[in-house]
Amino acid sequence: MLLLFVAGIIAMLCLPLPGVGAAGDRDALLYKVEILIPPKEGRDENADIQQIKQTVEDLKDIKVIFAFKELGNPSIVLVLDVEEACSWPQLTGFLSRKGYEFSVASLYRCSDYSNRLGFNLPDDAWTYSFQDENLAMVTKVFPVGDLSTLEYNERLKMTFQQDLAILKSGQKGVCFRILAEYPVELVYFAPVSQMKVEAIDESLASPGLYENEVKRIQNLANYTAVCQGD
Structure with a gap:
């Protein structure tokens, strides 16, 4: 199950994200981020997706393992390796300002x-x-x-x-x-x-x-x- 990510509070306090494993667990830093661009009158979904794409490419101190676009839907799926919680505002601040819906789940390698x-x-x-x-x-x-x-x-x-x-x-x-x-x-x-x-x-x-x-x-x-x- 996907965990609701309260971006503003976590971004400000730089606290560890919910669902993180114990210290020393190398998979505790892996996350799946799902981003949905909600329909809105006058919204250019293609332009929004291109902007998300550029933002993801420019992330610092966050390793982007995978970045996917769902076919037929304005939805993005990311798999990220986040070494420092304080790196999150690069992405979450942008998503919050744009009014996109997004959620985060911690991952573990199969x-x-x-x-x-x-x-x-x-x-x-x-x-x-x-x-x-x-x-x-x-x-x-x-x-x-x-x-x-x-x-x-x-x-x-x-x-x-x-x-x-x-x-x-x-x-x-x-x-x-x-x-x-x-x-x-x-x-x-x-x-x-x-x-x-x-x-x-x-x-x-x-x-x-x-x-x-x-x-x-x-x-x-x-x-x-x-x-x-x-």
Whole structure:
């Protein structure tokens, strides 16, 4: 679940963001930021997205791991490595002034999470850079139901085993866990054609195992204008 980010207070006080892990946890500095440009009379969404794009490119002391634009919607998804909380106002101050809706969630690398569950999933099996490709963002939520902790963890381990087999077959992709309690939520980014998006949607239809959502995205750096079929 996405955490509501009260930008003004945190920006002024430079406090750690909610949901951050314990000190020394290298994943405690990873965040997913979702930005929505709400409809407004006279608003030029293309110009707004270009301005967000430039702002993201100019961030200091914040490593932008991924920056995506959702196809067909005025929505931006960022994965950031924020070393210092006081670096946030560069982004949040801009978003607040523009009146954009945005939320923040702490992230945890799936490889680290899988390893803690007892299944070795090497971090270098994932891909942390995508070129000008057709991309998808896949979100999986694993309901707890009446499962025991052991059964729940085994279901997650099975998912990571399947992930590793897919990666070994040549599919590129990367996975993060939303850093929260339960249910566990995993977020994947992967290159995929439109035909494969439909196939993935069908393959993810696993009643009782997890709920899923698939969105088509593109690298924000490649975004030019809505007239190109976006």
